[in-house]
Structures are given as structure tokens and as C-alpha cells.
Amino acid sequence: MKSEWQTKSLADVCQFSNGLWKGENPPFVHIGVIRNTNFTKEGVLDDSDIAYLDVEEKKFEKRRLQFGDIILEKSGGGPKQPVGRVVLFDKTEGDFSFSNFTTAIRVSDPNDLYFRFLHKFLHWTYLSGVTEGMQSHSTGIRNLNGDAYKSIKISFPLVSEQQRIVAILDKAFDGIATAKANTEKNLQNAHAIFESHLHGFNAPRVPLGMLVKITTGKLDANAAIEGGKYPFFTCSRDVYAIDSYAFDCEAILLAGNNAIGDFNVKHYNGKFNAYQRTYIITVNEQKRALCRFIYFQLLKSLKQFKDQSVGVGTKFLKIGMIQRLEIALPTSISEQEHIVSIMDAVRTETQRLETLYQQKLILLDELKKSLLHQAFSGQL
Numbered sequence: 001m002k003s004e005w006q007t008k009s010l011a012d013v014c015q016f017s018n019g020l021w022k023g024e025n026p027p028f029v030h031i032g033v034i035r036n037t038n039f040t041k042e043g044v045l046d047d048s049d050i051a052y053l054d055v056e057e058k059k060f061e062k063r064r065l066q067f068g069d070i071i072l073e074k075s076g077g078g079p080k081q082p083v084g085r086v087v088l089f090d091k092t093e094g095d096f097s098f099s100n101f102t103t104a105i106r107v108s109d110p111n112d113l114y115f116r117f118l119h120k121f122l123h124w125t126y127l128s129g130v131t132e133g134m135q136s137h138s139t140g141i142r143n144l145n146g147d148a149y150k151s152i153k154i155s156f157p158l159v160s161e162q163q164r165i166v167a168i169l170d171k172a173f174d175g176i177a178t179a180k181a182n183t184e185k186n187l188q189n190a191h192a193i194f195e196s197h198l199h200g201f202n203a204p205r206v207p208l209g210m211l212v213k214i215t216t217g218k219l220d221a222n223a224a225i226e227g228g229k230y231p232f233f234t235c236s237r238d239v240y241a242i243d244s245y246a247f248d249c250e251a252i253l254l255a256g257n258n259a260i261g262d263f264n265v266k267h268y269n270g271k272f273n274a275y276q277r278t279y280i281i282t283v284n285e286q287k288r289a290l291c292r293f294i295y296f297q298l299l300k301s302l303k304q305f306k307d308q309s310v311g312v313g314t315k316f317l318k319i320g321m322i323q324r325l326e327i328a329l330p331t332s333i334s335e336q337e338h339i340v341s342i343m344d345a346v347r348t349e350t351q352r353l354e355t356l357y358q359q360k361l362i363l364l365d366e367l368k369k370s371l372l373h374q375a376f377s378g379q380l
Contacts, residue, residue: 011150019100023056043123068115077142084131117162124372209323217274234275245271261306261315267295297327
């Protein structure tokens with residue numbers, strides 16, 4: 001840190017305001033309310049889904065957002081997402097406030113601290129994991145310790161120097177955002193190539209139930225054992241392990257339930273065990289159909305299964321839905337083998353590209369963190 005920089009706590013340089021409850025006492029005003037869903041991982045406000053609500057005019061006047069305010073997520077998050085995200089409110093028109101799950105932060109003296117410098121500092125604070133140690137959990141929701149957050153120390157130079165640093169970061173972040181957008185587009189294209197091959201042939205359609213036997217596992221999902229001898233298939237995308245097996249065959253494993261209907265399918269040959277809601281599909285008519293071919297047919301039917309699934313809290317697949325599924329089935333086994341060989345090759349290449357693009361996205365995120373670290377340690 002450069003010697004001419006000063007260091008103060010957030011409480012010394014900022015004003016904090018708690019979020020807005022809807023309230024019940026008129027008069028009301030119709031305004032936009034920034035919620036957790038409007039936060040992005042980039043620290044940018046997503047205004048595509050702002051809620052417009054009737055709220056108490058008296059409460060709103062004390063919580064009207066101003067250009068340059070920073071909104072802090074103080075409650076919410078999830079198992080893999082800490083709270084503490086921030087977004088910059090940069091709107092100059094309209095009436096907006098912020099929800100009770102958030103807090104507004106306003107610079108006390110603009111001649112002392114530049115709001116864009118503060119926003120980037122708080123965004124870096126979140127990305128570097130500082131806020132994760134400031135939260136508690138209750139009923140699945142993470143809550144940020146407000147007093148601990150206010151005690152965070154921020155070091156900063158003169159406003160002119162803050163503005164210079166922000167300009168450097170903005171230019172660098174624009175380049176990173178463009179690179180990420182291009183990489184994510186390439187990732188989508190890789191998925192699209194695989195999907196086009198998956199749906200890229202026609203053949204007579206046959207009900208799946210005419211070709212296969214369908215059963216389920218017998219075990220609870222918590223029967224998995226770390227370091228077990230055999231694969232244990234549940235409705236998760238992950239494959240677990242277990243020390244006993246109930247099946248020794250080539251099979252397709254289809255998830256039978258999922259919270260949002262995002263089902264998955266796997267292909268395995270050998271000894272394994274399975275959860276009681278995992279469907280185990282084996283081929284009866286081996287002269288008519290290859291197991292691997294049917295696997296790809298089920299893979300391309302996952303969206304159809306999602307649309308057909310039933311249930312409210314959790315989505316389920318009924319065995320009849322699977323039996324009635326009509327698949328495109330070439331009459332020749334050799335033609336099925338040819339299609340499978342193409343699909344396996346395309347999938348291998350797609351997975352290679354996905355890995356490459358995901359690694360690039362990780363590197364771009366790390367570059368952003370590195371630039372922020374340099375900025376707030378006086379190295380830019």
C-alpha cells in the first residue's frame with residue numbers, strides 16, 4: 001500500500017440503509033424494487049426483471065435510491081453462493097428502492113471517496129471470499145453480519161487517483177467481458193453441434209417398451225460409501241460408490257426424479273447398484289437395438305421427459321412415460337453402430353471443447369481478481 005493512501009472502515013466513509021418492506025399503510029407509490037434476482041456475479045445490475053410494487057410512500061422516501069448508490073445483498077445466497085454480492089445503481093431516471101434482503105450503501109463524502117472506486121473494492125471483497133466468513137445460516141438462508149461488514153477497512157488515495165484506477169479497471173474489464181462473451185458463445189456453439197448430430201437422422205419410430213426391460217434400484221440415496229468398490233447410481237448427475245452390487249449387465253440409468261425436472265441419463269456396463277428412484281433400462285431385443293444407441297435416443301428425449309414429468313415440489317417420471325416413448329430406430333444394427341460411432345466421436349470433441357472453454361472462463365475470472373488485487377494494493 002502506498003504511504004499517501006488513507007485507511008478507514010466502511011462505517012467511517014459510508015451510510016448504510018436497510019431495505020424496504022412492502023408495508024400496508026397508504027398512501028402508496030408504484031416503484032421499482034431492486035431484489036437479489038437483479039444481482040449478477042459480475043457486480044452489474046440486471047434490470048431486465050425489476051419488480052414494480054405499491055409501497056408505502058413514507059417508507060420509500062427514506063429509501064429512494066440515488067445515482068451512485070451501491071446495493072449489498074445481506075440475506076439469501078445458497079449452498080454454493082455466499083451472500084455479500086454488490087451492484088452499482090447507475091440509473092438517472094425513475095423511482096427505485098431496494099428490498100428488505102438488501103442494504104444500500106452511500107458514500108458520505110464524494111470529495112473523499114469515489115463511488116465507483118468503492119463499488120469495485122466491495123466487489124473485490126466479495127470475490128476474494130472476505131464476506132464468506134461474515135455470515136450465518138438459518139433455514140437455508142445465509143445472513144451477512146452487518147457490523148462485521150461495516151468494520152471492513154478500505155484504503156484509498158485522492159479522488160483523482162481513484163478515478164484513474166477505475167478508468168484502468170473499466171477498460172480492462174470491458175476486454176475481459178468481451179472475451180468471456182465470445183468464449184460463452186463458443187461454448188453454446190459446441191453444445192449446438194452435438195445437439196444437431198443428436199437430432200440429425202430419421203428412422204421408423206418404435207415404442208421403447210417393445211425393446212427394453214425397465215426396473216429400478218432398491219436402495220436409499222444415502223447408501224453410498226466413500227471409496228466403495230462399485231458405482232452407485234442415484235438421480236444425481238454425479239456417480240457415487242458402494243461396496244455391494246445388485247446388477248451386473250449393460251444398462252442405461254435414467255434419473256426418475258429431480259427438483260426441477262432436469263433429468264439425466266447414463267450408460268454403464270458391469271457391476272453396479274442403484275437408488276430406488278433410478279430407472280435401470282436393459283435391452284431385451286438385442287438383435288433389433290444397441291444399448292448405446294438407445295442411450296443416445298434417451299439423451300435427446302430429456303427435454304420431452306421434463307415436459308411430461310409430474311409433481312409439484314419434485315418432478316417425477318412414471319414408468320409408462322418411458323415405455324411409451326417413441327424412438328427413431330434404424331432397422332439395421334450396422335446402421336445403429338455407424339450412428340453411435342459418429343455420436344461418440346462428436347461427443348468426445350464437444351467435451352474437449354467444453355473443457356477448453358471452461359478453463360478459459362476460469363482464467364478470465366482469475367485475471368479479473370488479479371487486476372482488482374493490484375488496484376487495491378496500490379500497484380496500478
